[in-house]
Amino acid sequence: MAQQPPLNKPWRILMTRGMYARLHAHLFPGDGDEHGAIILAGLAETERDFRLFARELHLAEDGRDYVPGKRGYRMLRAECITDQVMKARDERLVYLAVHNHGGTDQVAFSSDDLRSHERGYPALLQITRGGPIGALVFAKNAVAGDIWLSDRSRVSLAGATIIGPRRQLLEPRRLPPSLQQSDPRYDRQVRLFGDRGQKILGKAKVAIVGLGGVGSLLAEYLGRLGVGHFVLVDLDHVKSTNLPRLVGATRWNAAPRMFEATSVGWIKAVGRLLARRKVHLAKRNIRRANPDVFVKTLATDFVESNIPGHLTDCDYIFLAADTMRARLLFNAIVHQYLIPGVQIGAKVISNDTGAVHDVHAVARPVTPESGCLWCNGLINSTKLQEESLSDEERRAQRYVDDPEVVAPSVITLNALAAAQAANDFMFHMTGLAAEDATPDYMRFRPSRREVWWDEPRSSPDCIDCGQSERSRFARGNGQRLPVKHRRVA
Secondary structure, eight states: OOSOOOSSSOEEEEEEHHHHHHHHHHHOSSSOOOOEEEEEEEEEEOSSOEEEEEEEEEEOOBTTTEEEOSSSSEEEOHHHHHHHHHHHHHHTOEEEEEEEOSOSSBOOOOHHHHHHHHHHHHHHHHHTTSOOEEEEEEETTEEEEEEEOTTSOEEEEEEEEEESSSOEEEOSBOOOOOOOOOOGGGHHHHHHHHHHHHHHHHHOEEEEEOOSHHHHHHHHHHHHHTOOEEEEEOOOBOOGGGTTTSTTOOTTTSOOHHHHHOOOHHHHHHHHHHSOBHHHHHHHHHHHHOTTOEEEEEOSOTTBTTSGGGTTTOSEEEEOOOOHHHHHHHHHHHHHTTOOEEEEEEEEEEOTTSOEEEEEEEEEEEOTTSOOTTTTTOSOHHHHHHHTSOHHHHHHHOSSOOOOOOOOOOHHHHHHHHHHHHHHHHHHHHTOSOTTOOOOEEEEETTTTEEEEEOOOOOTTOTTTOOSTTOOTTOBTTSOOOOBOOOOO
């Protein structure tokens, strides 16, 4: 952590709603006084910014940990500081001292605060072997930060993002709403969430992993909502069997049937090259809806080691690929980088005779506080192990050399889950989601005209969503992601 980062990117801190609620209640109990705390945070440099991820919150007890200051009004006791700074050093986290000031919509450090930083932080940088370290000061609806880097240079915090049912942004000073109106194209939806909401969507960055039946619908929906920045990840080309469920696909986009029907490997390969990539088809559809959008297409496997870095500054991740390795990596990114997301899909279940037994579509929100895919039994260890094998190893382990089973897929079933996921994202980003909105998974059963609710579970000992010392929760770049590394011959 001692390497000096560049200063040309903004710094933000991300925090879960639960942690922020505990911190806010401690800092503002109604007595009008000053209180203190310490946050230990993970760190990551992303394509857009530097991000701090609030991992641990230590509330300073008044009179014991937070005492009258020698030069200022209040201060953290030296013993309390030393313990947490050393823990930050040992676990490669960032130490952040926290206190509050009065006021509501703007806040800044006092001259006494800044002088105390100048007296104490050079020594703390030596303990942490280069930091970064810093301080945060909160008003009721604002936050400011003073971050010290290894060479003792300083950067100010651009703001905080609170991740909950609805996203909340805190800045040093709340600016008045812009009088500039949104693009007239969005007039009807602006009537729901306002010009401010439309601008939020225009600045949002989302990832869609898997651009098949569900993913292509999501790309269409989000493109027409006016989302401004996309990362699209999918390895596959369009096939003729995809046409009934891929938005905007034509037979000219698919591999010609003569190539698909053959059993000769090199002829099939030529057919795939002639077919359009699913990510490029989705990009075309998005840009038809919004020519000003930025779209990055990654026509490769999501679990390749160079891919997650393109997603770690996203505001939301949509997982529409249904392999266990994709679920595993998605689950890790959500919790390691505090990015809300959703796992979406549709499934047709048949009995032993081949008759349809059940049909359902699911939208499973996965957020840093809602419980993860591991804890809810949605990552199958046996399938995960099988997917980790090479094609040759997988064939060698089969008792019968049967082809892969192709799952049923129908565009109307996909649309149920995709629409719910897009709505969840829209209400989260624009602030219209209710604070008590349920985190439950939604399972649509259209053949029965039912909607089921599955309450997600979590475990404090989980390696992804738990709070144990070994978990990846909020560690940023301090923990390795479960990506695929190429084998060296």
